[in-house]
Amino acid sequence: MNNNTFSDVNTLKTIFYWTGLSLFLVLELWLSYRQNSVSKFRRWLANVPLSVINGSIYYLIYFSVLSGIMLQAKNHQLGLLNSLAMPDWLKMVSGILILDLFLYVWHLLNHVVPLFWRFHRVHHSDMNMDVSTASRFHIGELLMSGLVRMMVVYSFGITFITYMLFEILVNLSIQFHHSSIRINPIFEKFWVILFIPPSMHRVHHSVKIKERDSNYGVLFSFWDRFFGTLTWGIDQSRILIGIGSHRNFEKLGFWHIWLMPFTRKTK
Numbered sequence: 001m002n003n004n005t006f007s008d009v010n011t012l013k014t015i016f017y018w019t020g021l022s023l024f025l026v027l028e029l030w031l032s033y034r035q036n037s038v039s040k041f042r043r044w045l046a047n048v049p050l051s052v053i054n055g056s057i058y059y060l061i062y063f064s065v066l067s068g069i070m071l072q073a074k075n076h077q078l079g080l081l082n083s084l085a086m087p088d089w090l091k092m093v094s095g096i097l098i099l100d101l102f103l104y105v106w107h108l109l110n111h112v113v114p115l116f117w118r119f120h121r122v123h124h125s126d127m128n129m130d131v132s133t134a135s136r137f138h139i140g141e142l143l144m145s146g147l148v149r150m151m152v153v154y155s156f157g158i159t160f161i162t163y164m165l166f167e168i169l170v171n172l173s174i175q176f177h178h179s180s181i182r183i184n185p186i187f188e189k190f191w192v193i194l195f196i197p198p199s200m201h202r203v204h205h206s207v208k209i210k211e212r213d214s215n216y217g218v219l220f221s222f223w224d225r226f227f228g229t230l231t232w233g234i235d236q237s238r239i240l241i242g243i244g245s246h247r248n249f250e251k252l253g254f255w256h257i258w259l260m261p262f263t264r265k266t267k
Contacts, residue, residue, distance in 0.1 A: 138260070
């Protein structure tokens with residue numbers, strides 16, 4: 001696999017990302033779960049440019065490094081998965097499970113460690129939740145997350161194809177479970193067995209700290225079930241989205257959320 005192949009696969013990931021964003025936006029406008037309490041247009045003016053800038057910075061800093069690490073691990077058979085005799089498909093499934101488990105742990109730490117929460121609260125400060133919320137992350141959080149991912153990729157010998165497939169699946173998953181789409185309750189009851197429906201993740205964006213500090217899953221829901229962090233069966237109509245320390249919508253614009261990690265309010 002050469003640099004052109006790496007670039008082509010990354011382009012495919014980008015296409016899936018923007019296709020998902022567009023698709024879920026159309027579905028939200030057609031099958032909206034609830035009315036907006038603040039301007040959707042103004043929220044998107046903050047969330048989408050943030051995504052574009054973050055994605056560009058992340059690509060410039062990490063893409064070539066991650067590609068190099070994966071290529072080195074493959075050529076020299078480095079990492080746990082490369083030391084095990086198993087079919088390639090099983091290594092891919094194992095790699096996806098490992099990556100998702102570490103994302104679950106990383107997400108939990110973003111709520112527990114005060115320094116990490118300073119950056120992660122940018123994501124939770126959105127006062128309405130829709131597909132654009134899936135793009136609302138501070139570059140500081142993404143850069144720290146990139147370091148964690150590099151360590152996981154190198155330690156376990158996760159291949160480039162496995163990693164990029166995981167990235168595509170995760171992007172589509174978080175776009176779906178952040179979206180404000182009216183979902184059939186019966187579908188959600190079956191979906192939540194393995195994956196994360198919007199109603200489950202909506203609890204995680206509740207202004208109530210006890211509810212917010214649960215449902216950390218990113219792709220699979222069973223990590224929350226296994227580690228006892230699952231909250232299910234909450235009355236969706238009473239959930240207030242956001243965080244208590246940032247309820248002034250006029251101070252949640254693009255530059256405000258860029259500077260948010262460096263302000264004193266942290267709850």
